[in-house]
Amino acid sequence: MRHFYGWATPNSQRVSIMLEECGLDYAVTGVNIRARQQFAPEILALNPYGKIPILVEEGRVLFESGAILLHLAERHSTLLGEDRPTMLSWLMVALTSLGPFTGQAHHWTDLAPEKPEAARAHSTALVDRVYRLLDARLAEVPHLAGQACTIADIAAYPWVAKHGWAARSLDATPHLAAWFARMGERPAVRRGMAVPAGARLE
Structure with missing residues (x-):
């Protein structure tokens, strides 16, 4: 089991x-x-x-x-995709940038007992940067690794679901927002x- x-x-x-x-x-x-x-x-x-x-x-x-x-x-x-190196590249973006940056932003916007403006601005700017990257990619293809959903998408989705942790909205990234909606419709x-x-x- x-x-x-x-x-x-x-x-x-x-x-x-x-x-x-x-x-x-x-x-x-x-x-x-x-x-x-x-x-x-x-x-x-x-x-x-x-x-x-x-x-x-x-x-x-x-x-x-x-x-x-x-x-x-x-x-x-x-969920490995048609091009393993491409899938691994976008998986690493989710693992090493999207998740950690959002977590840091959550700390400095919500959890920290003291919230210095420089730390808050730096951490949310990092989230903005990766959102712009994902949005540009998803303007070209329906999923991060290409045409099919892969573990890169699964790694990214729960962190994008927490965009409020970084005081972010998906309004400025329409392709990311559309991907987020499509992913959210998957029963699994x-x-x-x-x-x-x-x-x-x-």
């Missing part, structure tokens, strides 16, 4: 969406990061970094959302975004 450990975080949602896209059965354990459950001994025994998501499959423990996406895509020969995306049931980031 596959066992997924996650919460209502964009990185966790990447994996739950992928599990749904692959049509796989899996058990779910919610790990509430606001309650610091990621540092519980049983979670640290699986991932000493104390981070989610985690996927346990056939005795193998996988962590880091990008690694899990690649593992599932390769194992099940799905809808199901995956709701895992674990009832999980909320407060």
